[in-house]
Amino acid sequence: MARILLGVTGGIAAYKACTLVRLLVRAGHDVYPILTAGAERFVSAETFFALARRAQSDDPYQHLEHADLLVVAPLTANTLARLAHGLADDLLTEAALAHDGPLLVAPAMNVRMWEHAATRANAETLRARGAVFVGPEDGELAEGEVGVGRMAEPEQIALAIEALLAGSGKERPLRGRRVLVSAGGTREPLDTVRFVGNRSSGRMGVALAEEARRRGAEVTLLAANLAVQAPAGVTVVETPTAADLEREALARADADVIVMTAAVADYRPARPEAEKRPKGAAPWTVRLEPTSDVLAALGAGRRPNQVLVGFAADGAESGLDRARQKRSAKSADIFVFNDVSRSDIGFDSLENEVVLLSNGGERHVPKAAKSEIAATVLDEVERILSEQ
Numbered sequence: 001m002a003r004i005l006l007g008v009t010g011g012i013a014a015y016k017a018c019t020l021v022r023l024l025v026r027a028g029h030d031v032y033p034i035l036t037a038g039a040e041r042f043v044s045a046e047t048f049f050a051l052a053r054r055a056q057s058d059d060p061y062q063h064l065e066h067a068d069l070l071v072v073a074p075l076t077a078n079t080l081a082r083l084a085h086g087l088a089d090d091l092l093t094e095a096a097l098a099h100d101g102p103l104l105v106a107p108a109m110n111v112r113m114w115e116h117a118a119t120r121a122n123a124e125t126l127r128a129r130g131a132v133f134v135g136p137e138d139g140e141l142a143e144g145e146v147g148v149g150r151m152a153e154p155e156q157i158a159l160a161i162e163a164l165l166a167g168s169g170k171e172r173p174l175r176g177r178r179v180l181v182s183a184g185g186t187r188e189p190l191d192t193v194r195f196v197g198n199r200s201s202g203r204m205g206v207a208l209a210e211e212a213r214r215r216g217a218e219v220t221l222l223a224a225n226l227a228v229q230a231p232a233g234v235t236v237v238e239t240p241t242a243a244d245l246e247r248e249a250l251a252r253a254d255a256d257v258i259v260m261t262a263a264v265a266d267y268r269p270a271r272p273e274a275e276k277r278p279k280g281a282a283p284w285t286v287r288l289e290p291t292s293d294v295l296a297a298l299g300a301g302r303r304p305n306q307v308l309v310g311f312a313a314d315g316a317e318s319g320l321d322r323a324r325q326k327r328s329a330k331s332a333d334i335f336v337f338n339d340v341s342r343s344d345i346g347f348d349s350l351e352n353e354v355v356l357l358s359n360g361g362e363r364h365v366p367k368a369a370k371s372e373i374a375a376t377v378l379d380e381v382e383r384i385l386s387e388q
Contacts, residue, residue: 001028001029001030002029002030002068002069002165003029003030003032003065003066003067003068003069004024004029004030004031004032004067004068004069004070004071004161005032005034005067005069005070005071005095005099006020006021006024006031006032006033006034006048006052006071006072006073007034007035007036007070007071007072007073007075007079007092007095007096008033008034008035008036008039008043008048008072008073008074009036009038009039009072009074009075009076009078009079009092010036010037010038010039010041010042010076010078011038011039011042011074011076011108011109011151012042013073013074013108013150013151014039014042014043014074015042015043016073016074016151016153016154017043017048017073017074017154018043018047018048018051019154020071020073020154020157020158021033021048021051021052022051023154023155023158024158024161025051025052025053027158027162030054031052031054032052032054032067033045033048033049033052034091034092034095035048035092036079036090036091036092037090038076038078064094064095064098066100066101067099067101068101068102068165069101069102069103069104069161069164069165070095070096070099070101070102070103070104071103071104071105071106071157071161072092072096072103072104072105072106073104073105073106073108073134073151073152073154073157074106074107074108074151075105075106075107075108076107076108076109077107077109077113077114077116077119077122079092079093080105080107080119080122080123080126081118081119081122083096083105083122083126084121084122084123084125084126085122102130102132102164102214103126103129103130103131103132104131104132104133104134104157104160104161104164105126105131105132105133105134106133106134106135106136106151106152106157107123107133107135107136107149107151108135108136108149108150108151109136109149110141110145110149111141111145111146111147111148111149112147113149114136114147114148114149115147115148120350123350124228124229125229127206127207127210127231127371128210128228128229128230128231128232129232130210130213130214130231130232130233132160132164132214132371133369133371133372134152134156134157134160134369134372135150135151135152135156135157135368135369136148136149136150136151136152136369137150137151137152137153137368138150138351138367148350148351160375163375164214173381173382173385173386174212174215174216174217174257174378174381174382174385175215175216175217176216176217176218177216177217177218177256177257177385178217178218178220178254178255178256178257179209179212179217179218179219179220179255179256179257179258179259180219180220180222180249180252180255180257180258180259181205181208181209181212181219181220181221181222181258181259181261182205182221182222182224182239182245182249182259182260182261182262182264183202183204183205183206183208183209183221183222183223183224183226183261183262184200184201184202184205184223184224184225184226184227184262184263185197185198185199185200185201185202185224185225185262185263185264185265186198186224186225186239186240186241186242186244186245186262186263186264186265187224187225187240187241187265188241188242188265188267188268188269188272188291189241189269189272190269190272190273190277190286191272191273191274191275191276191277192273192274192275192276193276194276194277196265196267196268196269196288197225197265198263198265198347199347200224200262200263200313200347201226201227201228201347202223202224202225202226202227202228202262203227203228203349203350203370204261204311204352204370204373204374205221205259205261205262206221206226206228206229206230206231207370207371207373207374208259208261208374208377208378209221209230209231209234210231210234210371210374211371211374211375211378212257212259212378213231213233213234215378215382217257219233219234219235220234220235220236220237220252220255221234221235221236221237222237222239222245222248222249222262223236223237223238223239224239224240224244224245224262224263224264225240239262241265241268242264242265242268242291242292242294243268243291243292245262245264245294246291246292246294246297249294249298250294250297250298250301253298253301253302254303254306255306256305256306256307256385257306257307257308257309257381257385258298258306258307258308258309259309259377259381260294260295260298260308260309260310260311261311263313263347264291264294265291266290266291267288267289267290267291268288268289268291269286269287269288269289270286270287270288270289271287293330295308295310295330295332296329296330299330299331299332300331302331305385305388307333307334307381307384307385308330308331308332308333308334309332309333309334309335309336309377309381310326310327310330310332310334310335310336311335311336311337311338312326312335312336312337312338313338313340313347314337314339314340315339315340315341319337319339319341320337320355323335323337323355323357324357327357333358333359333381333384334356334357334358334377334380334381334384335357335358336354336355336356336357336377337354337355337357338352338353338354338355339353345367349370350369350370351367351368351369351370352367352368352370352373353365353366353367353368354373356376356377356380358380358384359384360380360383
């Protein structure tokens with residue numbers, strides 16, 4: 001049984017948190033509700049305390065007592081911003097600032113609020129500190145709009161809570177394992193200023209590194225020009241070019257789990273200029289040469305009981321077929337295919353939708369936050385490790 005602080009913030013989704021309390025209490029957890037003033041406009045604190053089967057206390061500091069987990073569901077854009085910036089102007093944000101354990105949040109807001117640059121930055125800040133995000137989901141919103149912003153269903157949140165609590169135990173297969181993750185996109189110099197690159201932000205790889213760290217792994221992140229902050233608690237090695245990434249990956253090829261998420265350039269300029277090439281009227285013809293296949297090299301030299309994961313950023317059905325072939329050719333245990341021909345997932349998006357290819361078969365993973373996709377991938381890694 002765990003002691004869980006459940007923060008509820010203002011929004012129509014607050015009523016769903018009542019079901020979440022029921023599920024957590026039924027699972028045997030001690031739930032202490034903390035409602036913001038906005039939340040009480042929708043559901044009273046008395047309702048939550050009754051569902052939690054406890055009386056409201058006169059102790060003004062009960063929200064500051066130790067808890068195994070802090071959950072905020074629903075999490076509004078306003079409270080997300082306050083958590084990201086360390087404000088403590090009500091009981092919930094005071095509890096969050098004093099809490100020294102894991103944090104799980106379930107955002108709920110208008111789609112345009114969720115997609116705003118400020119909200120995205122605040123979410124990335126919390127993720128970098130280790131917060132686990134569940135949702136938001138795509139669907140019809142309270143105001144009649146359709147898009148990403150719905151709070152995840154209570155059952156989904158409860159499952160994520162159990163997984164997070166289980167992850168703090170010693171039985172998780174990743175505890176004490178060495179995990180190597182590559183993230184971002186390499187840049188191959190044309191001259192001292194220009195480069196050939198791609199649109200990968202590194203979000204997927206960062207989410208995987210963060211999730212592996214949360215599960216107790218010793219994580220090294222090969223960072224290729226990340227557009228997002230690397231998570232706390234991992235070793236970061238900068239690998240701006242394909243050659244850099246190849247060198248650092250092969251130097252750490254004895255890791256227990258290797259997850260090659262980075263978009264490594266397939267080609268690089270054969271003869272980059274030593275200085276900046278001045279602009280002129282004449283065309284500039286550049287000859288490209290292929291780079292080394294890092295994943296294939298890792299697969300060829302893999303040791304027994306090592307788990308190797310590759311990613312295939314491709315398009316449509318033909319891309320899925322190529323991912324199947326790559327998994328076999330490169331001796332990978334898992335290949336994750338994501339359709340980069342779509343604009344709503346993949347490169348530089350907060351969400352992804354993938355097909356997971358492994359010895360357990362092929363599984364479609366519906367569109368979700370990249371943190372959730374990361375958890376699904378590492379669940380499959382843990383399954384393979386357990387079978388070994």
